[in-house]
Amino acid sequence: MTSPALTLAVPASSRRRRARMGQWQGLLYIAPAMALVIVFFVIPVLFTFWMSFHDWPLLGQPEWIGLGNYVRLLTDTRFLSSLRFTAYYTVITTIAIFVVAFPLAIFVEKQRRGVGFYRTVFFMPVVVGLATASLLWVWLANVDSGLIGPAIRMMGFAGKKVNLLATFDSAFWTIIVMVVWKVAGFTMIILLTGLQSIPVELNEAARIDGAGSWQRFRHLTLPLMRRTIALALILSVTGSVLAFDQFYIMTSGGPQNRMISVVYYIFNQSFVSFHLGYGSALSIALLGILIVLSVVQLRLLRVGDDK
Amino acid sequence: MTDGMRLRQVRKSFGPIEVIHGVDLVVGEGEFVVFVGPSGCGKSTLLRMIAGLEEVSDGDIEIGGKDVTDLDPSQRGIAMVFQSYALYPHMSVRENLGFGLSMANVPKAEIAVQVDAAAKILKIEPLLDRRPGQLSGGQRQRVAIGRAIVRKPQVFLFDEPLSNLDAELRVSMRIEIARLHRELGNTMVYVTHDQTEAMTLADKIVVLRDGVIEQVGTPREVYEHPANTFVAGFIGSPRMNLLDAAGQGAGKVLAAGAEIDVPTIAAAGSGKVTVGLRPEHLVLTASAPGTLKATVDFFEYLGGTRYLYCQLPDGQSLVAEQRDGDDLAAGETVHFTWKPKDLRLFNPQGLKLV
Numbered sequence: 001m002t003s004p005a006l007t008l009a010v011p012a013s014s015r016r017r018r019a020r021m022g023q024w025q026g027l028l029y030i031a032p033a034m035a036l037v038i039v040f041f042v043i044p045v046l047f048t049f050w051m052s053f054h055d056w057p058l059l060g061q062p063e064w065i066g067l068g069n070y071v072r073l074l075t076d077t078r079f080l081s082s083l084r085f086t087a088y089y090t091v092i093t094t095i096a097i098f099v100v101a102f103p104l105a106i107f108v109e110k111q112r113r114g115v116g117f118y119r120t121v122f123f124m125p126v127v128v129g130l131a132t133a134s135l136l137w138v139w140l141a142n143v144d145s146g147l148i149g150p151a152i153r154m155m156g157f158a159g160k161k162v163n164l165l166a167t168f169d170s171a172f173w174t175i176i177v178m179v180v181w182k183v184a185g186f187t188m189i190i191l192l193t194g195l196q197s198i199p200v201e202l203n204e205a206a207r208i209d210g211a212g213s214w215q216r217f218r219h220l221t222l223p224l225m226r227r228t229i230a231l232a233l234i235l236s237v238t239g240s241v242l243a244f245d246q247f248y249i250m251t252s253g254g255p256q257n258r259m260i261s262v263v264y265y266i267f268n269q270s271f272v273s274f275h276l277g278y279g280s281a282l283s284i285a286l287l288g289i290l291i292v293l294s295v296v297q298l299r300l301l302r303v304g305d306d307k
Numbered sequence: 308m309t310d311g312m313r314l315r316q317v318r319k320s321f322g323p324i325e326v327i328h329g330v331d332l333v334v335g336e337g338e339f340v341v342f343v344g345p346s347g348c349g350k351s352t353l354l355r356m357i358a359g360l361e362e363v364s365d366g367d368i369e370i371g372g373k374d375v376t377d378l379d380p381s382q383r384g385i386a387m388v389f390q391s392y393a394l395y396p397h398m399s400v401r402e403n404l405g406f407g408l409s410m411a412n413v414p415k416a417e418i419a420v421q422v423d424a425a426a427k428i429l430k431i432e433p434l435l436d437r438r439p440g441q442l443s444g445g446q447r448q449r450v451a452i453g454r455a456i457v458r459k460p461q462v463f464l465f466d467e468p469l470s471n472l473d474a475e476l477r478v479s480m481r482i483e484i485a486r487l488h489r490e491l492g493n494t495m496v497y498v499t500h501d502q503t504e505a506m507t508l509a510d511k512i513v514v515l516r517d518g519v520i521e522q523v524g525t526p527r528e529v530y531e532h533p534a535n536t537f538v539a540g541f542i543g544s545p546r547m548n549l550l551d552a553a554g555q556g557a558g559k560v561l562a563a564g565a566e567i568d569v570p571t572i573a574a575a576g577s578g579k580v581t582v583g584l585r586p587e588h589l590v591l592t593a594s595a596p597g598t599l600k601a602t603v604d605f606f607e608y609l610g611g612t613r614y615l616y617c618q619l620p621d622g623q624s625l626v627a628e629q630r631d632g633d634d635l636a637a638g639e640t641v642h643f644t645w646k647p648k649d650l651r652l653f654n655p656q657g658l659k660l661v
Contacts, residue, residue, distance in 0.1 A: 201393035205362050209407035209458070210381030219406075223397045 045287070048280045056277035065238035069281030079282065082265040087153050089172075089261065090240035096180045096238050101187035108188065109195045119192075123185035130182065138180040141165050141250075146175075168255045175259075183239070187232045195221070195230025230301040234294050241290055262286055310372055310658055311336040311358070311494030315364035317535070319352055319518075327353055327518040329366065334496065334511070336371075339488050339498045341505040344515035345541070350498045351466055357496060358387050358464050371461045379405075386455035387464040392447045394439040400426075400450050401435040419434060425456040428490070441621060445476045446618050452487070465497040481507060506530070516540050530639065536657040539583050545614065545626045547651070548589075550582045560652070563619035565599050570647055580660065583651035586614070589627035592644040599643045601625055603635050617641065 052069055054062040073079050108119045125133065140147045143162040149162035166173045198221060206216045222229070244263040247253060253260045260268070266286070270279030312334040319327035327349050333338050342350040355361040359380035367376045375383040394403050404425055406420040413421075426432045429449045443525060448468060455463055458548055465484070469477045488495055493651055499505055505512050506526045514521045514529060514537075522534040533539035539547045552562035560567050562582050592598055601617035604624075615627040627643060635641065639643060652660040 010420045087388075143652070199391065200392065201391050202395060204358075204380075205389060205393040205454075206381045206406070206410075207356060207360065208385065208387050209454075210379075210410040211406075215410055220395065226397075 013014055016240065051277050052281035052284050054277040056275075056280070058274040059275065062277065065277070069278045070157050070205055070285070072278065073282055073285060077259070079262075079265060082260045084264050085260065086243070086262045089243060090237055092238045093176055093179050093183075093243075094233065094236045096176055097184050097187050098232075099233070100180050100184040101191055104184060104188040105191035105195055109192055120190075122188055126185045128182065129251060130245045133178060133182045134246045134283045137174065138165075138250050165251055166255065168258050171251050171254055171259065172223045175250060178250070179240075179243075183236070189234060190228060191225070191234070194225040197228075198224050198236065226301050227303050230298060230303045233301070234297055237293055237297065238290055241286070241293070310334070311338055312371075312496070313369040314357075315369070317353070317356065317368060318364045319349075319356060319361065320364045322609075323350075325364075325518065327364075329354070330518075330520055332513065332520065332523065334494060336491050337494055338629055339495045339510045340513060341496065341499060341509035341511070342513045342539070343499060343502065343505045344521075346490045346500060346502045347517075348515040349428060350515050351573055352518075354387075354464055354466055354496060354498045357383075357462070358385055358592075359383050360387075379548040381410075381411075384461035384499055385464055386460035386462075387456040387466065388448075388451045388455050388468045388503075390467040392439070392451040392471075394447055394450055394454070396439050399436050399438060399481040400431065400442070400453075403439065403450060404435075404453050407454070407458050421457050425453045426485070429453045440555065445480060446479060448472065449483075457542060461494060463491075463495040465499075467499055469499070469501070476655055477504075484508060496533060499559050501509040502542060504549070506542075512542075514541060516541075520656050531582070532659070533651065534659050536581055536583070536653050539651060539653070543585060545586050545628070548582075548586065548625050550584070550619070550623055550625070550654075552580050552582045554578050554580050557577075563599060564624055565622045565626065566597060566651070567599075568597055568647065569652055579655045581653040581655075581657070583653060584625075584645055585649065586626045588645045588649035589625075591627075591629065591632065592642050594642045595644070597644070599625070601643060603641060604641045605637060606635050608634065615641070 041170055046085075051062070051109045053064060053066055053067070055065050056062040080140055104122050108122065128136070141144070141149065143161055143163040143166075144150050149164055152158050152162050163170075164174045202220055202224075206220055211219060234281075242263055243261050244267065247259045247261050247264050248267075251259050252266060262282070265288070266279050266282045269282060310333065312332075314330050314332040317327060317330045318325060330353060332340075342353060344350050352361055356363050357370075359375070359378060361375050361607050367374055369375065370384050373384075390423050395406065398406065400421055404422040407417045407556060423432070423433070424549055426435055429452060431446065431449050431453060434442060434450070436448060439450065442450065448471075451468070469480050470479060472493075481504055484497075488508075497504070497508060509521060509526055512526055512529045513523050516537055522529055522538045523530075524534075529538060531541050533542065533547070536549055540549060550562045551604060552560040552567070555566065558568060558570050560580055567582065589599075594600065599619065601619050603615055604618050605616040607614040607616070611630075613629045613632075613634075615629060617625045617627065619625055625643075
């Protein structure tokens, strides 16, 4: 730090130069992060955006077709049905994750014996990769050598062999269970931080005010956790809308091709059929959908107008 | 006098550790009772037990003649004001005040009447539509008190309510609380570590130490006739001088080389005793038998009062408070006397000798 007297003695031009130097220094500090974001996010998105206006085959010259790809996707029944399936999956998974994660968060929030153990156990599946978890569950659900099907049969709930991945419903619910097992621990930790940020006295004051445990949850816990819930919700919805691995690995698009999610469809268009331009247009459309969904969620939870 | 509240052999243990050891206390209807004590003495725990926020391990609590030991906090006829105010941050002041009533399914119109009445008493009507985050500390405290008033409790509980306020605001809120007690006439239990709050607000002071009541009495009783050396040392600032002394038979003790008359005590015996003298009772005097000789260590001038920090010939320290007189330099020798009625005597166990 320079003393005021010293600063006064320095001519104005040199002071300005120093300020400019400081700005360059700041830029230098954020440069590595900026470089990564630009190279791996901004440029690809811009390039995808550019590609989406072309008929872009794997080999040969791309051809500018303007909004042609976008017009096409509006009437593409396979795209629309993948959108419908993804929406259905997103709603069910998000509800299932919250239904499991919220009680878990409340359970591990209280200081009780072995709470660290419980937190660790519930969080453990989170550190397994989604593809790995999918493979693991493919084995668990295997009709002959797996765990779940033969166990159901051994306990006498089913007479013949149980192939969980053979019908849409059982395959769908197997995937839901797998995803909840895999993700609930993460949502639990997020919700836990929200629960812990509520001062104990607030609950005590509400107890004196005669609020029962459900009323305290409804009138205190939920409103005060709005931001946390918004975060968990957006992460869960975004993750579900982008779901791909589990359908690709566990069901390969599933009985009667009914488990093609949007990302799976984009993958098929881009890297199976090599319609790279159309795939890009689908990706940009999905990005738009995600932005709209996130904004709507933030609005609904009124995050930002606490004061 | 009907009972505002009665504690009977109340105990609290956390695991194997007992922190409240069988407290008995009767609080009259409409009395203002202040729990004081050093931190960790159990005063807040005791208050929380009365509130029902902390389970009672043993004993009974009665409020208004009804045993509430096992009742829910909301059914005890109490309201509590927290040190941190504990206002609901996402609700307006109006909703904060009316929360308890709306939980009890009171009709909206009725809630509005009650909330307005409480807001009027505390002069917070202009704040009703604001959020707690938009209020100053003093305003939040008023809202917290307002929320307690709306509950129409038999007993108000205050847990160090002024600790988070600045000194000036603390004085005005203290007066406000005293006014409130006069107007509402409810029983109030107030926890603080601030002696001024205790002395000015209390009808009855309860001095606690390590989960045990050391003395219960009016501020005057506690100050002028402390039951033991702990209370003597805790109440009053600067604290009472407690000097080791030895009994010299009939009505005399030897302290710091001076033979002191204690005519109020028939026979102090020949054992050890403790002489208690409040700083403001010590008067500078000429050297004479029966006076305490001391050397000035440090002189503090505070305007209206001055403090003399002295050392006695045997090494014990002594604080004296003077109203007037010249400045004294360190190292000067002085002599103190006092009125015999102002001297207190305690036995080796620290208990008051009558």
